[in-house]
Amino acid sequence: MKHIQQRKPEAFNEMHRRYSKRLLHFFYRMLNHDEARAQDLLQDLFLKLVEAPEKFDTSRSFKPWVFTVAANLARKEFRQPISQELKEDYMSSGENLVDGLIGPIDTKIFKKHLRKELLELSYEHRTVFILRHQEKLSLQEIADVMDCSLGTVKSRLFNANKKLAGKLKIFKPHYQNK
Amino acid sequence: MEEEKLYDLLMSSPFESLSSKDKAYVLQYMTEEDYTLQRELMMESEDLFEKEGALIVPDLESKSAPLAVMTRKESEDLPWFLAIFIWRIPAYAMVIPLLLIGFLWFYNGFKQEEAQPKETTKVIKVPELITQIDTVFVEKEVPVEVVRESVKIVKVKVPQVSNSNNNIAYLPVELMDKSGNMDAPINLDSANSILSNQLKNISQSATDRPELDQFRVSVP
Numbered sequence: 001m002k003h004i005q006q007r008k009p010e011a012f013n014e015m016h017r018r019y020s021k022r023l024l025h026f027f028y029r030m031l032n033h034d035e036a037r038a039q040d041l042l043q044d045l046f047l048k049l050v051e052a053p054e055k056f057d058t059s060r061s062f063k064p065w066v067f068t069v070a071a072n073l074a075r076k077e078f079r080q081p082i083s084q085e086l087k088e089d090y091m092s093s094g095e096n097l098v099d100g101l102i103g104p105i106d107t108k109i110f111k112k113h114l115r116k117e118l119l120e121l122s123y124e125h126r127t128v129f130i131l132r133h134q135e136k137l138s139l140q141e142i143a144d145v146m147d148c149s150l151g152t153v154k155s156r157l158f159n160a161n162k163k164l165a166g167k168l169k170i171f172k173p174h175y176q177n178k
Numbered sequence: 179m180e181e182e183k184l185y186d187l188l189m190s191s192p193f194e195s196l197s198s199k200d201k202a203y204v205l206q207y208m209t210e211e212d213y214t215l216q217r218e219l220m221m222e223s224e225d226l227f228e229k230e231g232a233l234i235v236p237d238l239e240s241k242s243a244p245l246a247v248m249t250r251k252e253s254e255d256l257p258w259f260l261a262i263f264i265w266r267i268p269a270y271a272m273v274i275p276l277l278l279i280g281f282l283w284f285y286n287g288f289k290q291e292e293a294q295p296k297e298t299t300k301v302i303k304v305p306e307l308i309t310q311i312d313t314v315f316v317e318k319e320v321p322v323e324v325v326r327e328s329v330k331i332v333k334v335k336v337p338q339v340s341n342s343n344n345n346i347a348y349l350p351v352e353l354m355d356k357s358g359n360m361d362a363p364i365n366l367d368s369a370n371s372i373l374s375n376q377l378k379n380i381s382q383s384a385t386d387r388p389e390l391d392q393f394r395v396s397v398p
Contacts, residue, residue, distance in 0.1 A: 020236040046244040134227040158185040
């Protein structure tokens, strides 16, 4: 980031290579699987970084900081709850993706509905869940991004997990039968 | 508080691997199936995110647009005479002015040809220089010394021995008495001969010198 502050294009290229895909996936998931909007937000984020690189404190770790900026951008665009019609659109668009995955049929169905149920989560629950299980951030890094305590992060993660499991339990009959 | 501990347990190990104390703790809040479902949910989610994520790639625009801004900002920081070297100009912005310049050039050339008057015959005499000779005068000074010699001619009155009383005879000093006696008688013959001899000497000395001819003066 120091090199970006010195306006070195190769530093920006390296940062883009490392983080663009991860940030795009984060936006995609946070913006209800709207890929076009996620691409726009990704571009906005990088524009913010190059326009005001001095806002970054070089003594801090870059990863939590960039995800903090991304989470703030996503919060502005976050729509919750989404309409049933839109939800169905996202479901149908995801079907092709999930159908392409290799695995047993019940797993595919489970994943389809997992995609759908993720849209039902609140901003805080969805953010911590995605940062943890998609971006593989540590609990402390998530706490830095969300500007909250470690305990709060664990609590939010547990509640998000519990909520999803409650909704998806019906797609795992072997757990229901027990 | 219990949520934090339950999450730690979920992350750490499957239900079967938990200690009896932890199992008892978990079972206070959920069933074993719920615990296992939540663990499976986390794994399934990660698998879904990984596989679906591979299908979504960032647009090139997310890279090119910020890079363009970065370059523009860099040029803004530079002095203008250096900044012009990193300007990015679209091809049409180069081609249009070139075409315009070319058109104006041809158009002006065409107009000049039209504006030329009809040819008329006019005889113009032009002096033709065939050869050119330079004349150089060299002045040379020769030192010349002109010396003028003069002869002083002493005019004396010669005492004439005559009977006339008007003639006054002047006697030379040497004709006088050696003793200085003014009253002693003067020998006029002797005086006349002395005088004539003197005159002869004078004239002879002048005539013997031919270089003085040009300065010869006739004495009346």
